[in-house]
Amino acid sequence: MFSVSRxxxxxxxxxxxxxxxxxxxxxxxxxxxxxxxxxFQESGIIAKRRRNSRVRxxxxxxxxxxxxxxxxxxxxDCTVRRVTTNSKDPADTLKGAAFCCDLCKxxxxxxxxxxxxxxxxxxxxxxxxxxxxxKTGQVLLLCNACGLSFGKPVKAKGTVKxxxxxxxxxxxxQMQNFALAMVELLGDQDAANLCCPSYNxxxxxCLQNYLKTPGLTNEECPGRAVELLxxxxxxxxxxxxxxxxxxxxxxxxxxxxKGSGLGNGCRRSKxxxxxxxxxxxELRQGPQICEKAVQRILGYSNNFLHKKLKTSPQKRERVxxxxxxxxxxxxxxxxxxxxxxxxxxxxxxxxHSYSRLIQQWRERASRGQAEARRVLAEMLTPSGGSxxxxxxxxxxxxxxxxxxxxxxxQQMKRTGGLREPPPHKLKRQTKAIQGQPADLQLDPxxxxxxxxxxxxxxxxxxxxxxxxxxxxxxxSQQA
DNA sequence: CATAGCCTACCACCAAACCT
DNA sequence: AGGTTTGGTGGTAGGCTATG
Numbered sequence: 354m355f356s357v358s359r360x361x362x363x364x365x366x367x368x369x370x371x372x373x374x375x376x377x378x379x380x381x382x383x384x385x386x387x388x389x390x391x392x393f394q395e396s397g398i399i400a401k402r403r404r405n406s407r408v409r410x411x412x413x414x415x416x417x418x419x420x421x422x423x424x425x426x427x428x429x430d431c432t433v434r435r436v437t438t439n440s441k442d443p444a445d446t447l448k449g450a451a452f453c454c455d456l457c458k459x460x461x462x463x464x465x466x467x468x469x470x471x472x473x474x475x476x477x478x479x480x481x482x483x484x485x486x487x488k489t490g491q492v493l494l495l496c497n498a499c500g501l502s503f504g505k506p507v508k509a510k511g512t513v514k515x516x517x518x519x520x521x522x523x524x525x526x527q528m529q530n531f532a533l534a535m536v537e538l539l540g541d542q543d544a545a546n547l548c549c550p551s552y553n554x555x556x557x558x559c560l561q562n563y564l565k566t567p568g569l570t571n572e573e574c575p576g577r578a579v580e581l582l583x584x585x586x587x588x589x590x591x592x593x594x595x596x597x598x599x600x601x602x603x604x605x606x607x608x609x610x611k612g613s614g615l616g617n618g619c620r621r622s623k624x625x626x627x628x629x630x631x632x633x634x635e636l637r638q639g640p641q642i643c644e645k646a647v648q649r650i651l652g653y654s655n656n657f658l659h660k661k662l663k664t665s666p667q668k669r670e671r672v673x674x675x676x677x678x679x680x681x682x683x684x685x686x687x688x689x690x691x692x693x694x695x696x697x698x699x700x701x702x703x704x705h706s707y708s709r710l711i712q713q714w715r716e717r718a719s720r721g722q723a724e725a726r727r728v729l730a731e732m733l734t735p736s737g738g739s740x741x742x743x744x745x746x747x748x749x750x751x752x753x754x755x756x757x758x759x760x761x762x763q764q765m766k767r768t769g770g771l772r773e774p775p776p777h778k779l780k781r782q783t784k785a786i787q788g789q790p791a792d793l794q795l796d797p798x799x800x801x802x803x804x805x806x807x808x809x810x811x812x813x814x815x816x817x818x819x820x821x822x823x824x825x826x827x828x829s830q831q832a
Numbered sequence: 833c834a835t836a837g838c839c840t841a842c843c844a845c846c847a848a849a850c851c852t
Numbered sequence: 853a854g855g856t857t858t859g860g861t862g863g864t865a866g867g868c869t870a871t872g
Contacts, residue, residue: 655860755867759834760865
């Protein structure tokens with residue numbers, strides 16, 4: 354836990370001045386401290402070597418660097434809304450006329466929504482970009498974004514190459530061959546399970562490589578295989594004990610029979626749970642076996658690890674979380690947030706004046722993915738123009754990552770500000786309205802929010818964060 | 833701020849087993 | 853028959869990191 358919190362703190366620093374190596378160092382040294390065998394101390398050595406060889410960039414105070422800085426500063430001033438008669442724009446042709454990009458029709462030379470978080474220090478004005486249309490020969494007056502991207506090939510989305518079916522077939526054939534070899538080697542049909550099935554664009558082969566590492570003697574290789582086969586058999590034996598477990602959290606006098614089978618408060622035996630958790634950790638950290646392969650050997654599923662059981666005393670999952678600052682309780686106290694500066698707009702100040710709202714956002718974000726997305730959508734709703742809470746502040750409040758915030762932001766832009774998250778794809782689409790894109794299938798008039806959730810109406814009726822001064826409005830959202 | 837890649841966590845559905 | 857609970861399956865979202 355400690356190493357993770359250090360890592361998350363590091364991550365915040367990295368975006369300001371650190372190098373990517375910072376995070377690697379923390380991660381590797383953390384791994385080193387967890388390793389249970391001396392064999393894996395090598396990673397720590399590498400980390401040390403990297404730390405020693407790291408060269409810190411000197412601050413350049415040369416004239417050129419100064420010019421670059423000034424140029425950057427002047428660039429930040431490019432948040433002018435439009436070219437007006439008062440403009441000092443060198444493009445005199447525009448005097449007296451509002452700017453309009455010939456491509457995107459934007460009234461802004463520089464999109465004010467992308468001005469960044471730095472403080473404006475210069476008074477210079479942005480100029481439109483001039484590009485000649487190769488088809489018509491006409492000179493186009495373009496905004497900054499269109500000017501920069503003009504003529505460049507548009508990167509097609511979804512062009513990530515899927516693994517060739519032939520590669521996949523070949524991998525499966527190789528896997529079968531390896532399994533057969535293991536069966537022959539150990540003289541046991543169960544040995545066919547000693548190969549990694551994982552294939553994500555390329556085969557994982559973690560188990561295969563572990564079992565036939567170059568340099569191993571003829572005795573060592575079967576030794577490893579025998580060990581894993583023993584784990585497989587023991588896991589299967591303990592898994593069969595599911596009916597012998599005790600019901601831990603049943604109220605006395607419950608009519609339900611205890612230990613009668615799956616369901617009814619009975620679950621896999623404690624011995625199996627402990628066996629899986631212990632050996633999973635060792636296989637993952639030691640020989641670096643991937644999760645899929647470990648699941649195959651120990652015979653458990655994703656649900657076994659992550660599902661919250663109703664019969665569990667604390668209603669908790671079987672493994673401790675390793676990801677998610679919010680879920681792991683690593684978020685900074687609300688009161689502390691207002692003392693930190695997140696961006697030039699200082700969004701975090703509202704943690705002082707609107708602490709209840711921030712607290713509720715944080716609580717709601719921790720309830721689940723869907724509710725977290727609703728909170729993000731609320732926090733991403735612009736006010737006073739196109740500005741909304743900055744990603745850093747949103748991350749501090751909700752614990753959500755940059756990626757998640759970005760995806761919600763995209764969905765909001767795509768749907769014109771719809772805050773309701775798209776329905777889970779595994780959910781039956783019985784209520785889906787035919788002929789509409791998935792994002793718009795939900796009727797905003799009747800959002801399928803469960804009781805206790807804030808509806809999009811109440812959300813949209815509530816003022817944006819900069820304006821919502823009445824705390825009673827906040828509580829009414831939750832009612 | 834946006835995006836890609838990799839891995840982990842979440843989520844919905846279904847089957848099984850047993851009870852009411 | 854319908855309800856309750858666990859566990860398996862597998863699609864998808866999220867977190868982290870690097871890079872643009």
